[in-house]
Amino acid sequence: MVERLFGRRPARHRRADGVPYRSRRCLPLHPAQVRDRRFRRTRLGRRGLDPGDVRRFLDRVALELADAQQAAERARQETAHIKDALRRWQSEQTRIRDRYALHR
Template identity: 60%
Template sequence: MHLFFRRTRRRRRSVHGPTCYRSAAYHPLRPWQVRERRFRSTPLGRRGLDPGEVREFLDRAASDLAAVYDALAQSRRETDRIKDALRRWQSEQARARSERGDR
């Protein structure tokens, strides 16, 4: 039982954020990394993948990743805008309460 808790404790150390459960060594894949990825050719006489199809797939995957990153950035900007508006509203409410003498 003691070993179980030690392992559980060790797993928690790799968490580097409130919602991210990946190890510190993990780095998200970027669209440019997908586009620049090259695969070795297969030796003569062996079967392999069609390089054109692989390139087409990687380009499509990179485009999808780019769209996801753009949507994430837009979402974060919107979140920041809403948080700022909420802070301003809260400040105005607190100021109005203090001027009225409310608690």
Template identity: 60%
Template sequence: MRWPGRRARAGRGTTQPGCYRAANYTPLRPWQVRERRFRTTRLGRRGLDPAEVHEFLDRVALDLADVYRALGVSREETARVRDALRRWQSEQAQMRMNAGAYRR
């Protein structure tokens, strides 16, 4: 199954703390799995059924898309919690400053 309108996109390397990958490593994207094609075998040699390979690649691409979607949701939730924590810390610091001003 082909996915029309999908084109190769330039990847970006990641150098996150604790990441074992090289800076020029580009994560595999679902569209790359879907569009991957293999050479056919020469006449008289054994090979894989192209339809079966493409079906498997589509399944892998769907699973990979689900993982990226979940990762995006997780990052959004992390950002929301981080922002809430920062607001709470600011409020606590302000309350301490106000309490200290009243003691003097």
């Protein structure tokens, strides 16, 4: 979306080890952090949010976040499995090609 608005990609800052930089305020959110979040009560005579509604919403967000993180982990494991199988296949193809080249 940024590209469409400004016609270029946003700058991606990276650390020396190549990992994208994230400030401490932008660390990955964990389900427990959402569940344990507490909101201040409103002052007497002021309007505020219903604590029960807030708690139910945070529980729902935490469940969805946990599901998303599990799906991402499954995808990472599947990717590693596929890469390993591809490496084995490429090695086998190289051995076959080399054997064929020797017999020519």
